[in-house]
Amino acid sequence: KAAxxxxxxxCLLLAQRRPRALALLYxxxxxxxxxxxxxxxxxxxxxxGLWLVAFVYLLKSxxxxxxxxxxxxxxxxxxxxxxxxxxxxxxxxxxxxxGEFLWTLFIYPPQALDYAPAASLSRLVTAGAFFLxxxxxxxxFAVAAAAFWVLRSRDLLGALLLTWIVIGxxxxxxxxxxxxxxxxxxxxxxxxxxxxLGIDRMTVWLSERASMRPSLxxxxxxxxxxxxxxxxxxxxxxxxxxxxxxxxxxxxxxxFYQSLVTVSEHYGRLRYGAQFxxxxxxxxxxxxxxxxxxxYEFSGRxxxxxxxxxxxxxxxxxxxxxxxxxx
Numbered sequence: 001k002a003a004x005x006x007x008x009x010x011c012l013l014l015a016q017r018r019p020r021a022l023a024l025l026y027x028x029x030x031x032x033x034x035x036x037x038x039x040x041x042x043x044x045x046x047x048x049g050l051w052l053v054a055f056v057y058l059l060k061s062x063x064x065x066x067x068x069x070x071x072x073x074x075x076x077x078x079x080x081x082x083x084x085x086x087x088x089x090x091x092x093x094x095x096x097x098x099g100e101f102l103w104t105l106f107i108y109p110p111q112a113l114d115y116a117p118a119a120s121l122s123r124l125v126t127a128g129a130f131f132l133x134x135x136x137x138x139x140x141f142a143v144a145a146a147a148f149w150v151l152r153s154r155d156l157l158g159a160l161l162l163t164w165i166v167i168g169x170x171x172x173x174x175x176x177x178x179x180x181x182x183x184x185x186x187x188x189x190x191x192x193x194x195x196x197l198g199i200d201r202m203t204v205w206l207s208e209r210a211s212m213r214p215s216l217x218x219x220x221x222x223x224x225x226x227x228x229x230x231x232x233x234x235x236x237x238x239x240x241x242x243x244x245x246x247x248x249x250x251x252x253x254x255x256f257y258q259s260l261v262t263v264s265e266h267y268g269r270l271r272y273g274a275q276f277x278x279x280x281x282x283x284x285x286x287x288x289x290x291x292x293x294x295x296y297e298f299s300g301r302x303x304x305x306x307x308x309x310x311x312x313x314x315x316x317x318x319x320x321x322x323x324x325x326x327x
Contacts, residue, residue, distance in 0.1 A: 001039050004032040006189045008047065009160050012054040015073070016061060016156055022069075023076045030080020037081070038088050041105050042171060043186075049167045050160055051077060057156045108316070116177040116314045124179045127172075131184035135191060137227050141198030142191050148201045158197070164190040177314070199224060266292055274299035288323070 011029040015022050033047040051074075058069055092101040132139070149158035168186045175183060206220055270292055276282060277299040286304035289295045293310040296303055305323060312320070 001036050001043065002185065002189050004035045004039075005043070005046065005050075005164075008032045008036075008050060009157075009164075012050065012160065013157060015054070016057060019062065023072045026073045027076035027080045030077035030082075031084050032080075033077070034081040034084025034088075037085065041109070042175070046164065046167045046171065046186075049163050053159050053163045054156065057159065111316055112314055113177060115316055118176050119179040124173075127179050127181045127184050130181040131187060138192070138195035140227065141195040141202065141224075143198070144202050145194040145198035148198070158194075161190040161194050161197075165194075266294065270294050271298045277301055 008029045011025045011032065015025040015029075018025065029051075033044075033051075036043050036047060055069070055073060058073060059066065062069060089098065089101065092098045145158065146162060149155065149162065165187055168190070171186065172179070172183055202224060206224075274295050277287065285301070287296070287299060287301045288304045288309060290309040290312055293308050296308070307315075307319060307323070309323075315323075
């Protein structure tokens with residue numbers, strides 16, 4: 001999703017610089033937005049916001065009437081979205097599951113909001129802490145880039161990135177029944193790119209301060225470099241350690257890897273809890289798990305119902321009523 005959204009930003013930036021390819025780039029942008037929406041409909045407002053900002057900048061930069069730009073930008077973008085979503089819908093039609101597809105996209109989400117338990121405020125706080133714990137060293141640069149955009153440049157890239165963050169905050173808050181840690185990753189691309197821009201802006205600012213004492217300027221430059229390098233340290237170690245452990249554990253066999261702690265703290269517990277289903281006196285047949293879906297894999301049993309019970313707290317009443325009827 002992030003790759004597709006960042007690709008949309010790239011298309012919009014290129015469209016400003018290559019008027020002759022305007023329709024093609026907006027069409028490509030529409031295809032990428034359609035791909036994002038296929039994964040998560042909730043992100044559609046983000047794409048709409050980016051398009052709106054880009055179109056306003058397009059109107060200011062191009063000496064062309066509104067209707068002409070609409071035909072060359074809005075229409076191709078809409079066609080790209082329609083082509084992507086239409087292809088996915090056609091697949092479900094051919095498979096005979098169009099009803100389930102539409103129900104999942106448009107009917108279930110608003111109904112689930114009425115029944116699903118609201119997430120606690122502490123979960124929102126920990127989600128924010130999860131993101132900021134790794135991003136904190138870069139925050140200064142992101143703020144610097146935002147300040148530079150407000151005070152001086154007002155360029156399209158900065159406008160798109162700031163729009164992304166503002167809409168992303170709104171989308172995060174709207175998902176009041178979840179607020180999971182991974183929802184904050186919607187900010188990873190815009191905040192990261194803003195940080196890089198901030199480093200660039202601050203470096204240019206330092207180079208322009210000819211009157212500043214050389215020692216002070218060198219110290220500030222070193223601070224920039226050290227802070228940026230430190231920002232890479234914690235994520236690098238956090239990713240490298242489990243990967244290294246996994247490589248060592250896998251050398252002793254898959255069973256050892258799954259049983260004794262590695263990438264996921266759930267593996268050992270879930271595998272141990274499912275062992276009784278593999279014993280000689282265990283009743284045969286499919287099972288239904290109220291909990292982690294990995295249990296199906298460790299037990300070697302198929303699920304007894306198409307809807308597994310890994311998130312049963314988000315089931316609608318009618319789904320809960322039908323679950324005991326599974327065979």
